[in-house]
Amino acid sequence: MSLAGWFLVAISMVAIWKLACQFASYAIVCPETVFYHLLNMDLTTIVHAMTITLSNTFAGFVLASIAAYTSIFIGITHPILWSFFASLNVLVQSVSILIWALLGLAIFGVASRLPAILVAFAASYPILLSSLLTSVERLRKRYWELSKMLKLNKLQELVYILVPGSLPAYISAARSAFGVALRVSVVAEAFGASGGVGYMLMLSYSIGDLVDFYTWALLLIMLMLFVDRVLFYQLERLAMRWVG
């Protein structure tokens, strides 16, 4: 999307927000109040909360990426293992994130960061695996002759064909997986944690500080946009450079 597009979206959102706050001022804080509060917030608190949320999400996402590629590597060694991971993918997709969050809290406790990491993992893994399964299946059909001709073993097939070939599909899936992971890990933080954007949102809501609540919500949106545009969008462009 061009800069003009982003500008239009921002203007429309602020206009709708402004309009909404006129009609429901008991629940919706006006944008100018939130922006003013944001400018006066302690930067250390913002950075600290965002770092916790980002590192939780990133840890879960990285683990999910490793698990997805490991699943693919194990899957290509035997057709039965391949169908095992295809079935596992369907199963994992059908388990609600709420269940993962509550399970994580029950196992690791409220003070731990692990529930948020587990939730980020559980949200990312099926998205990444699903995309990789489709992409790798297509690549193997297309390049089996080349693999045979070059006498590639499974590891070489992975290194020379499957990983680089599936990179565009992985990055595209990663954009949406990371977005989902970030959203749900915030939910996990809100359920029970001692830090992070989710915790700050819940804290503001609990003490009835609506201005603070809206400011954290705005910060969360800004964080997600930043990660998508600065990290994943650029990575996607880089990975797609060989696609004509």
Add this chain to the structure above:
Amino acid sequence: MGRVVLEAHNIVKRIGDTLVIDRVSLRVCEGEVLGLIGPNAAGKTTLLRILAGLIEPDSGHVVRRVGVGYVSQGNLLLPWLTIYKNIELPLKVAGVGEEERRDRVLKVAERLGIREYLDYYPHEVSGGTARKAAIARALVTGARLLLLDEPYTGLDVTSILSLQDMLKELKREQVSMIVVSHQIAEMVEIADRVCVTSRRPLRIVECVENSGDDVVYKLKKRLVEV
């Protein structure tokens, strides 16, 4: 003709219940170009894959006395690698040192006239150059027998002529070839011998020496009959 570089004896291949190849025998000598021409979907690609050792026949056997390079119909250049890296790949997989790899890639690229395209990605070059790059990748390991599946398909006239020149040059260098095609005119330009194949199940109907003016007529007549 020189020594025999490839011999296939009574090759039989079934896919499921369908008999695809029925007792095919053929031989290719050093520096010889053998053309295989026949109806579409007859099993020519399957035969070529068996000759390359990519799939096993149900019965019969293939004797390969030299290194074989196979170039499939779709080139199968890896789009995420530059032409240089595509050609280099078989050497890298084989564990050849970097300096030697570079030397061999540059030599083969020079030989096939694609040196100026080495830094390009496959989608940035013409179909003819991409096909030459695929041939270069097959040759870089020192293959002396090339198996080419429909090498002219999808190319414009200029690319076809340029590819023909390159293949003639390889022939002069005593590289043997088996070329599968359904284009008679292109085939007789390069082949020493053209074998007409039947509809499925594939059999060799007749092999015609490429000498005399009536070869095209003979081949056309034979093709109509099958």
